[in-house]
Amino acid sequence: MTVTAADHEACAALLRASGSSFALPISLLPAAKRQGTTALYAFCRRADDIVDDAADAASAGAALDAFERTVRAGLQGVDVDDPVIRALADTVRRFAVPPDTIHEILAGVRMDLDPKGYATFADLDLYCGRVAGAVGIAAIHVWGFTSADAPTFARDCGLAFQLTNILRDVPEDLARGRVYLPGEDFTASGCRVADLRAGRIGPEFTRLAALERDRAAAAYGRGAHLDRLLTTDGRITFRAMFGVYHALFAAVVRAGAGIFTVRPRPSRPTLALAAATTVLCGPRRSRCTRRQAPAPACGRR
DSSP: OOOOHHHHHHHHHHHHHHTOTTHHHHHTSOHHHHHHHHHHHHHHHHHHHHHHSSSSHHHHHHHHHHHHHHHHHHHTTOOOSOHHHHHHHHHHHHHTOOHHHHHHHHHHHHHTTOTTOOSSHHHHHHHHIIIIIHHHHHHHHHHOBSOTTHHHHHHHHHHHHHHHHHHHTHHHHHHTTOOOSOHHHHHHHTOOHHHHHHTOOOTHHHHHHHHHHHHHHHHHHHHGGGGGGBOHHHHHHHHHHHHHHHHHHHHHHHHGGGGGTSOOOOOHHHHHHHHHHHHHHOOOOOOOOSSOOOOOOTTOO
C-alpha cells in the first residue's frame, strides 16, 4: 500500500474541522507521532459519524459493514481508496499498534446500533472499554511507554474520559434515543429511565448524578498512574488530554442533576488553562465531593 503525505493531511483536516478538545494536546507531539495520533482520531471520528449521521439503524449498519471491510483490507496491506484508512494502516504498521485495538473500536461503535441501553455497569464498561479504552491503548503505542502496566492504566483513562462524555451528553444522546447510564444505577438511585426521557428530573436524580460522578472519579484516579509510564513527549500530550477532560469532568460535577437537562459547557480558555496547568504539574487523583469539583493541582498526585 502506498501512503502519501496527503493521506495524513486528510486526517489533519478532519481533526481541524471537528473542533475537538483533543486538537490542542495532539499538536504537542513531534511530527511523526502527531500524524499517527491524528490518524487514530480521524478513524474514530469517521466510525462515529457513520452511526450518528445515518438515517436509520439499517443504513448505519450497512455503512459500518462496508467501512469495516475497508479497514480490514487496509490493515492487511491491500491498497484502498480511503485516505483515512491508508493513514491508519500506516500508523498501525509504523508504531506496532495492536490491530485488535482497531477491531475493538469498531465493535464498540457497532454497539451504538442497538438503542436498548445497558442493564448493568459491567455492560457499559464493555462498551467504554471498546470505544475509549482501546483508543487509549492504541494511542500509547504511538506515544511510547515504558511498562507492561501502561495499557491497563490507558484503559482506565479511556473509561474516565468516556464516562465524562456520557455525563456531558445526556440531553444530546436522549435526542438520539440513547440512554447510556445503566438501568441498575437508576434503580439504586430511586429513578426511572422513563422519567429521564419525559424530563421529570426529581431530587432522586441528584443521587444518580453522584453515583456516576464517584465512579468516574475513581477511574480518573487509576488512570493518573499512566503519567509515570510514558515517554517524555507522550507524557506531555497525555497530561494535556487529562487536564482538558478533568476540567470537563469538573463542569459535570458542578452541574449536579443539571446534567440531565443541560449540557455543561466550560469555556475554551478554561480548558486551555487546565491543559497547561496539568502539563506543568502533572495529573493527580480526582478527589471530588458533592460540594467541590476536582481541579488540577501542583504537587498532588
